[in-house]
Amino acid sequence: xxxxxxxxFFGLAxxxxxxxxxxxxxxxxxxxxxxxxxKEIRFAHWQLESGLREAFDRVAExxxxxxxxxxxxxIAVPGKAYPTWLTAGMTSRxxxxxxxxGAGSDETLANHFLPMTEYVLRPNHYNEGTSLEGVxxxxxxxxxxxSSHGVNTLQEYYSIPSAIMTIRMYYNKTLWxxxxxxxxxxxxxxxxxxxxxxxxxxxxxxxRPLVPVAGSNLNADILLGALFQSQTQKRAIEIDRxxxxxxxxxxxxxxIWPGFASLDDPAVRDGFEIMREAGNLMQSGxxxxxxxxxxxxxxxxxxxxxxxxxxxxxxxxxxxxxxxxVFPIPVPEPSESGFGANVMGRPAESGAGNALxxxxxxxxxxxxxxxxxxxxxxSQKQNQIFANISKWPPSVLGVKTAPxxxxxxxxxxxxxxxxxxxxxxxxxxxxxxxxxxxxxxxFGKSGSVSEFVEAIRPHYNKALRSDLARGASINASSAxxxxxxxxSLAVLAENGDxxxxxxxxxxxxxxxxxxxxxxxxxxxxxQTEQ
Amino acid sequence: MQKNPAVLPRVLLAxxxxxxxxxxxxxxxxxxxxxxxxxxxxxxxxxxxxxxxxDPLAKLGTAVALIxxxxxxxxxxxxxxxxxxxxxxxxxxxxxxAGYFLARLPQVHRRQKQPDEAVxxxxxxxxxxxxxxxxxxxxxxIALIKIRSAKEDAxxxxxxxxxxxxxxxxxxPPAVRDFHLALADAxxxxxxxxxxxxxxxxxxxxxxxVTGNVLATLLVRxxxxxxxxxxxxxxxxxYQKFLDNFSQEIRAYAVRxxxxxxx
Numbered sequence: 001x002x003x004x005x006x007x008x009f010f011g012l013a014x015x016x017x018x019x020x021x022x023x024x025x026x027x028x029x030x031x032x033x034x035x036x037x038x039k040e041i042r043f044a045h046w047q048l049e050s051g052l053r054e055a056f057d058r059v060a061e062x063x064x065x066x067x068x069x070x071x072x073x074x075i076a077v078p079g080k081a082y083p084t085w086l087t088a089g090m091t092s093r094x095x096x097x098x099x100x101x102g103a104g105s106d107e108t109l110a111n112h113f114l115p116m117t118e119y120v121l122r123p124n125h126y127n128e129g130t131s132l133e134g135v136x137x138x139x140x141x142x143x144x145x146x147s148s149h150g151v152n153t154l155q156e157y158y159s160i161p162s163a164i165m166t167i168r169m170y171y172n173k174t175l176w177x178x179x180x181x182x183x184x185x186x187x188x189x190x191x192x193x194x195x196x197x198x199x200x201x202x203x204x205x206x207x208r209p210l211v212p213v214a215g216s217n218l219n220a221d222i223l224l225g226a227l228f229q230s231q232t233q234k235r236a237i238e239i240d241r242x243x244x245x246x247x248x249x250x251x252x253x254x255x256i257w258p259g260f261a262s263l264d265d266p267a268v269r270d271g272f273e274i275m276r277e278a279g280n281l282m283q284s285g286x287x288x289x290x291x292x293x294x295x296x297x298x299x300x301x302x303x304x305x306x307x308x309x310x311x312x313x314x315x316x317x318x319x320x321x322x323x324x325x326v327f328p329i330p331v332p333e334p335s336e337s338g339f340g341a342n343v344m345g346r347p348a349e350s351g352a353g354n355a356l357x358x359x360x361x362x363x364x365x366x367x368x369x370x371x372x373x374x375x376x377x378x379s380q381k382q383n384q385i386f387a388n389i390s391k392w393p394p395s396v397l398g399v400k401t402a403p404x405x406x407x408x409x410x411x412x413x414x415x416x417x418x419x420x421x422x423x424x425x426x427x428x429x430x431x432x433x434x435x436x437x438x439x440x441x442x443f444g445k446s447g448s449v450s451e452f453v454e455a456i457r458p459h460y461n462k463a464l465r466s467d468l469a470r471g472a473s474i475n476a477s478s479a480x481x482x483x484x485x486x487x488s489l490a491v492l493a494e495n496g497d498x499x500x501x502x503x504x505x506x507x508x509x510x511x512x513x514x515x516x517x518x519x520x521x522x523x524x525x526x527q528t529e530q
Numbered sequence: 531m532q533k534n535p536a537v538l539p540r541v542l543l544a545x546x547x548x549x550x551x552x553x554x555x556x557x558x559x560x561x562x563x564x565x566x567x568x569x570x571x572x573x574x575x576x577x578x579x580x581x582x583x584x585d586p587l588a589k590l591g592t593a594v595a596l597i598x599x600x601x602x603x604x605x606x607x608x609x610x611x612x613x614x615x616x617x618x619x620x621x622x623x624x625x626x627x628a629g630y631f632l633a634r635l636p637q638v639h640r641r642q643k644q645p646d647e648a649v650x651x652x653x654x655x656x657x658x659x660x661x662x663x664x665x666x667x668x669x670x671x672i673a674l675i676k677i678r679s680a681k682e683d684a685x686x687x688x689x690x691x692x693x694x695x696x697x698x699x700x701x702x703p704p705a706v707r708d709f710h711l712a713l714a715d716a717x718x719x720x721x722x723x724x725x726x727x728x729x730x731x732x733x734x735x736x737x738x739x740v741t742g743n744v745l746a747t748l749l750v751r752x753x754x755x756x757x758x759x760x761x762x763x764x765x766x767x768x769y770q771k772f773l774d775n776f777s778q779e780i781r782a783y784a785v786r787x788x789x790x791x792x793x
Binding site: 106107110111142143144146151152241242243244245246344348349350412413414415416476479480481483484485487488489490491492494504505506508509510512513515516517519520522523526527 | 560561564565567568569570571572575587590591594595597598600623627631634638639663664667670674677678679680681682703704707708711712715716718719721724739740741742743744747750751754755758778779780781782783784785787788
């Protein structure tokens with residue numbers, strides 16, 4: 001073994017040791033707390049953006065003031081390390097009492113977390129004296145708890161959201177005034193394009209390195225994804241044979257399919273066209289850079305606008321030494337010529353984007369206190385305090401978004417968005433890969449929609465089939481596991497347990513509707529097999 | 531005018547009428563194991579059932595736990611099948627559930643799916659226990675299998691008519707619901723008849739057992755097809771039911787718009 005290999009091995013070993021040490025330190029409860037006779041609960045998340053930790057700290061302080069025998073600790077783990085950290089915690093059974101989880105399989109939920117169904121069906125006592133007094137906890141959230149982990153498969157509520165996530169366009173107000181005087185930000189896609197054109201002329205005239213929109217893989221996905229979906233909005237309703245007035249009843253995986261939409265569908269072509277148009281307003285090579293670089297680009301005054309979510313509000317304000325403004329993503333209005341023809345109206349954000357949802361770890365030493373803290377956090381009074389400090393829109397009914405971020409409050413008066421083919425960043429699947437490998441053919445001076453479509457066309461059907469087969473396999477696996485629950489509930493309901501009987505009915509509905517939905521997709525796949 | 535059926539009383543009543551209530555003392559020993567199984571802890575459940583001895587419910591639990599024990603193996607599935615076959619001729623709950631899971635094995639659990647074998651097993655269960663909830667759920671599975679494997683050039687309309695006729699005897703609300711939802715989806719997805727699809731959606735709604743997101747979509751679908759068919763009064767009723775129950779849902783604004791546009 002040569003010296004280089006020894007050093008590599010030593011470095012790796014040190015890294016593993018440091019990770020294990022830090023994981024144990026972060027995951028283990030503080031012994032000094034129990035020595036003081038106090039009960040400790042800890043909650044963990046990956047949102048390190050400005051304002052959020054302060055907001056959580058404030059709610060924790062208020063809770064501890066009300067419950068002097070309890071210590072509440074916040075653990076903020078960097079996003080890149082969070083998945084590994086979470087897995088290590090689940091394996092060692094040393095997770096904090098409350099954690100945030102991305103997508104979790106039914107098995108992960110059932111094995112590592114406790115359902116909070118029995119709590120959410122009863123009123124949150126911290127809402128006494130408010131308009132939500134006596135209302136079951138689950139009905140105190142904007143859009144209900146319909147996106148809570150486990151609710152659509154295991155028929156249990158596993159997560160409680162403390163905020164809402166929406167996306168908007170940030171802009172440099174100082175620079176805007178320099179270019180546009182007192183003109184307001186664009187309200188329509190046409191105005192947005194006109195503004196971008198003027199910014200490009202301004203940059204040319206002043207020889208300033210300025211682009212209209214700062215982009216990165218994530219930020220481009222936010223803007224271009226919304227624009228593409230604006231173009232498929234009417235088409236999604238047309239091809240939804242189930243008449244469900246939305247795209248989530250299965251249209252998405254079936255959208256590009258004979259008898260439905262195709263890559264030559266005018267709405268789909270317009271979707272690519274509008275992506276190309278907006279993508280060309282970003283700095284070159286935007287798909288190769290990450291979110292931090294886009295924010296830096298914007299904060300350094302090299303771009304006038306930045307599409308992003310409410311999660312970046314604190315960081316953007318902190319990093320920028322100019323005044324920040326925010327306006328809704330400028331999707332085409334139905335009345336606009338050209339792209340407007342495909343649009344029903346602004347996409348609705350109600351009931352979508354529940355964020356910062358905490359799950360209760362099955363190994364929690366104080367589950368009752370942990371749930372009580374969640375009730376406190378999502379009470380009308382405390383959620384208002386949380387929203388005021390974090391600037392994130394609140395998840396609780398009757399709570400107002402902080403004045404500075406009122407523009408992020410979910411749009412209620414809108415229509416369901418159209419379908420998308422795949423996300424542009426942080427996704428998986430063969431269609432996602434195919435699109436990403438060919439996006440360079442869409443953008444830039446030499447790019448075009450035709451070139452892009454012709455590049456993906458020969459491989460699209462295979463990629464879609466592969467994704468659908470994977471989707472069917474995941475669904476089958478979930479349906480298989482439900483059999484354990486169905487058998488159990490059938491036996492337990494025999495004892496006359498009303499709750500178990502109702503749960504059995506709900507889980508049968510979930511299993512059978514999934515099998516019906518995927519059965520029709522698989523039927524179509526078999527019929528069109530080449 | 532449609533009724534607004536309550537969910538829980540119907541489901542409960544169905545269980546109490548169709549299934550003899552109450553646990554035997556031996557079965558009580560298995561309750562903890564069933565709770566482990568309900569939480570998808572098959573390994574712990576299996577240990578609990580094996581300790582409970584020869585009670586039929588313990589045997590049934592052992593078989594179901596083996597079916598989903600991870601990692602899944604054909605040997606475990608063979609063992610589960612052998613246990614279920616010992617139980618299936620019993621007239622009680624373990625016997626009926628054994629028949630049901632004997633059909634689920636070739637339908638979804640075996641690596642090599644055998645839809646014909648699953649249908650044969652379900653038909654046997656339905657013939658032997660036509661009034662039992664799981665006898666009736668067998669018909670739902672038969673419909674799902676036949677729809678999934680229907681050939682493009684086959685007479686799909688006849689298949690759906692045949693299935694529709696077979697569902698007339700269903701009384702267990704979750705079976706009525708899932709059977710008619712499956713047929714409604716097939717009628718709509720295969721573009722055979724929106725009118726037939728609407729009829730099945732209404733029957734599913736009247737079962738009183740539709741809940742959650744499925745109910746939200748069901749109400750919208752009935753409203754939408756009624757509007758297309760020109761039954762504006764019915765469309766208005768179901769749009770309103772949706773708004774009354776799901777006012778914060780992502781489709782609420784679109785549904786309000788639809789209502790305003792109704793003549």
